[in-house]
Amino acid sequence: MGQPITSVANGVKVSLRNLTLSFGGINALKDVSVDIRENEILAIIGPNGAGKTCLLNCLNGFYKPQKGEILFEGKNISRIRPDKAAKLGLARTFQNIELFSGLTTLENAMAARHVFMKQNLLTGALYFGPAHNEEIRHRRVVEDIIDFLEIEPVRNKTVASLPYGMRKRIELARALALEPKVLLLDEPMAGMNTEEKEDIARFIVDIFEGQGESYPDTPVLRDGVRTIVLIEHDMGVVMDLADRIVVLDFGRKIAEGTPEEIKNNTQVISAYLGESSKR
Structure with a gap:
């Protein structure tokens, strides 16, 4: 049996309980x-094929586990669709970049904001009144994010024309x-150079820490995102x-x-980290 679920009041944002996911008789989780x-x-962390991405795919609704539960702020989201997960507050980047390559940096970021847009197609098409004001508010948030991630120089460039590292930043x-x-x-750092x-x-x-005033x-930058799940193969980055x-x-x-506990765990060393991690 898995570990018992800790209550939301004790600081748990998401609980995965006894999650099982299979493909053709092969257990991914x-x-x-x-x-x-x-x-x-x-x-x-874990070796290739360990189930790391499958776990994220279950969290944001791309995969539906055959057994177990996923609770987000106490609500069962085990069968949720990806668009609903995004509206609830679960957002992700992908191991393989999943941008709209024919759109610009700005357009890719604005596309994400459509989950928040409330105006109907008629008012949106007319582009008057509330629809126009709503677009301005969403664009202000996106422009702040572009500034924060230092991608202003490529804001109007087509994503397909940009180098790999910049596209990861746009995602x-x-x-x-x-x-x-x-x-x-x-x-998020796969395929990147040291810089x-x-x-x-x-x-x-x-x-994570937030940028204050x-x-x-832009609350997501001002207050930060206080729950981050990171899949990464660079153990130096993970430990830091x-x-x-x-x-x-x-x-x-x-x-x-903790990182120190994992670094000294003999089972982890055998399965993944190797003997050098103890030095």
Whole structure:
């Protein structure tokens, strides 16, 4: 049996309880229980094929687990659709970039804001009154995010024309445009050079901590995102950023703890980290 669910009052934002996901008889996740808490960066690590991305796909509705429950702020969202998950406050980036390559940076970020738009198609098409004012409000949020992520120079450039590292940053901008309560980052530094990784690590810390009155009209930047789930293979980054780490192997949770506890866990060393992690 998995671990018991901690109540929302004790700081748990999302609870995964005995989650099981199978494809054609192969278990991608097997009886996985994890509490995702407020005020922490939770890293999920493990070898390729361990089930890390499958777990995120269950969290935001891309996959539906065959068994178990996912509770978000006490509400069962195990069968939720991705668009509903986004409206509730679960936003993510993808291991493989999932941007609209024919649109500009600004247009990609604005596309995310459509989940919040309340005006109907008629008023939106006429572009008068409330619809126009609503667009201005959404654009202000997006412009703040573009400024924060230092992508102003490419705001009007087509995404397909941009280098890989910049596109990963734009995908982060789109996730922030959804104003998440929980931010799910699936290998946000994959394929990046050292300088690009350092930039993304800095942004993750700044997103978590919030920027205060530097962005007074954009709550996601002003107040920060106080619950972040990070999948990352760079163990140096994980050990520096994470408050807590969950380790998966062949779809099962084999360990959970602080970076120091994980670094010295013999089962984790055997399955994933290797002997050098002890030095």
